[in-house]
Amino acid sequence: MPKKRAYLQNKKLNHLAEGVVHNFNNLLSVIVSRATLLKTKVEDSHILSDLNIIQKAAQEASHVLRRLQKPRSKKSHVFGKKEWINLNELLSEVIEMTDPHFKNAIRLSLQFGMIPKIFVWATALREVFMNIILNAVDALSQNKEGVIIVQTEVQGKHLKISISDNGIGMSEATVKQLFKPYFTTKGQRGTGLGLMASYDIIQKHKGVLEVQSTPGMGATFIISLPLPKNCTQKKLQKIPVTAKRIMLVDDEKDYRESTAEFLSLEGYEVEQAQDAQEALQKLNHQKFDLILSDVKMPKLSGCELAQHVKSRHKGTKIILISGFGEPLNHTKMKALNIDGWLQKPCLFEDIAEVIRKTCH
Ligand SMILES: Nc1ncnc2c1ncn2[C@@H]1O[C@H](COP(=O)(O)OP(=O)(O)OP(=O)(O)O)[C@@H](O)[C@H]1O
Ligand SMILES: [Mg+2]
Structure with a gap:
């Protein structure tokens, strides 16, 4: 291609890129400002964490765009x-x-x-x-x-x-x-x-x-x-x-939060759900290596959750924790096809041990 034509084409492309970057940045600032605003209006920690991700992703995108303006720049400051x-x-x-x-x-x-x-x-x-x-x-x-x-x-x-x-x-x-x-x-x-x-x-x-x-x-x-x-x-x-990514499902908030903290300290990535329905919602768009769930919960039980996980999310393991009222005998465990179980009250070390046996 003759040099002059290549130069003009490059100039046109740069012009086009600048226009796109400008408009895109405007749209991204709307996303960032709306996410920031929403963060002041909600208290739910899951929604807040999603909003943080949206905000961060939009900010990242705007950094990336800045580089489009100088795609071949030798300077690393971009x-x-x-x-x-x-x-x-x-x-x-x-x-x-x-x-x-x-x-x-x-x-x-x-x-x-x-x-x-x-x-x-x-x-x-x-x-x-x-x-x-x-x-x-x-x-x-x-x-x-x-x-x-x-x-x-x-x-x-x-x-x-x-x-x-x-x-x-x-x-x-x-x-x-x-x-x-x-x-x-x-x-x-x-x-x-x-x-x-x-x-x-x-x-x-x-x-x-x-x-x-x-x-x-x-x-x-x-x-x-x-x-x-x-x-x-x-x-x-x-x-x-x-x-490993673990979802902890339990309707008892204090127990769930302290166990989640322990598991995070052990190096796991932990997500919490207050009942089986919330767990199922999260499973629709997130991947987990393991579900650690209480058996007795309102609406849907841990056993029903286990059946769902086994039929729809084959790579995800499940451990059930049963209370005094609902012992899990071997027949029930086999029927549920679960990967492990624990009896409440259980020590943190017991939980860590069963997880190690199941996941590693
Ligand atoms: N993991 C992969 N398996 C098969 N093909 C791949 C894989 N990764 C990249 N490719 C091929 O390389 C091409 C170029 O990838 P590249 O990421 O540069 O652009 P893209 O994904 O097509 O578009 P975008 O610019 O949106 O990322 C893809 O279109 C695809 O054909
Ligand atoms: Mg790509």
């Missing part, structure tokens, strides 16, 4: 401030943000290793992980037993993050084009800029982004980031090997 963070925490946040996109058929396996904090552009990395995870979700849209595995580990002088799916996979020709701008197989739904931007961001971190894939056999995206120079094995921050 990524915002660098900070020390633990990538396991950042990945958990991204998973929470992308959660509504997960269909029931997708199982998520988090295999977080012991990793140190590193000094990174967190907003930019969040965008990388979000794009790779959403690409995996798209690749799994036809798969009835979709799995996404997110792994982190220290390997030599690098921190390795790998995100795999067992989706449609890619041909060699597709892999070759992956990081090119505007390459997409999603038609109107994709811009084809996600992986190009991700590649750029990882390069700015002096890291490497690699892909392994076979058509029909899924894909694995591997990111290697350099560890801080003085990082020794001893300095690695201790965090649980797997951050």
Whole structure:
């Protein structure tokens, strides 16, 4: 293409991008301000937490947009401030943000290793992980037993993050084009800029982004980031090997809250539900590794919840806690097909032990 035409086309594109960014930013500020306003009007902790996510996601989106104005900028200041963070925490946040996109058929396996904090552009990395995870979700849209595995580990002088799916996979020709701008197989739904931007961001971190894939056999995206120079094995921050997601269902608020606190301290990600109906609602749009539920509850019992979980959410395990009035004999346990049970009153250590046996 003659130089002058290319220059004019580039100018036009920049102009167009600026207009889109401007309008989009206006819309995002409406979302941020409405979410902020709503936060002052509600008290329910679940709604507040959802609103925080909406607010944060919209703010992130506006940072991302700012970069669209300078897509090829060599300057890293467009990524915002660098900070020390633990990538396991950042990945958990991204998973929470992308959660509504997960269909029931997708199982998520988090295999977080012991990793140190590193000094990174967190907003930019969040965008990388979000794009790779959403690409995996798209690749799994036809798969009835979709799995996404997110792994982190220290390997030599690098921190390795790998995100795999067992989706449609890619041909060699597709892999070759992956990081090119505007390459997409999603038609109107994709811009084809996600992986190009991700590649750029990882390069700015002096890291490497690699892909392994076979058509029909899924894909694995591997990111290697350099560890801080003085990082020794001893300095690695201790965090649980797997951050399992547990939903605790009990109508007794005090008991539920103290048990939830204990489980959080044990390193689990804990969600609470005050009855089986609330639990079922959460199960519709969130993934859990385990449900820990009381048996006797108003409206729907723990046993009924167990039956529902076993028929609809195959990857989710369930442990029931029964009170004095409703002992669970072996016949009943077998009929319910539950993974474990406890008798009230039970010590926190007993709960931790049954969970370890069931989940690890
Ligand atoms: N996990 C995956 N499995 C199969 N194909 C993938 C996977 N990840 C990416 N791709 C392919 O790479 C293409 C480019 O991905 P990229 O993230 O850059 O853009 P996109 O997802 O199409 O659009 P967007 O800009 O909205 O992210 C996708 O359209 C898809 O064909
Ligand atoms: Mg994408």
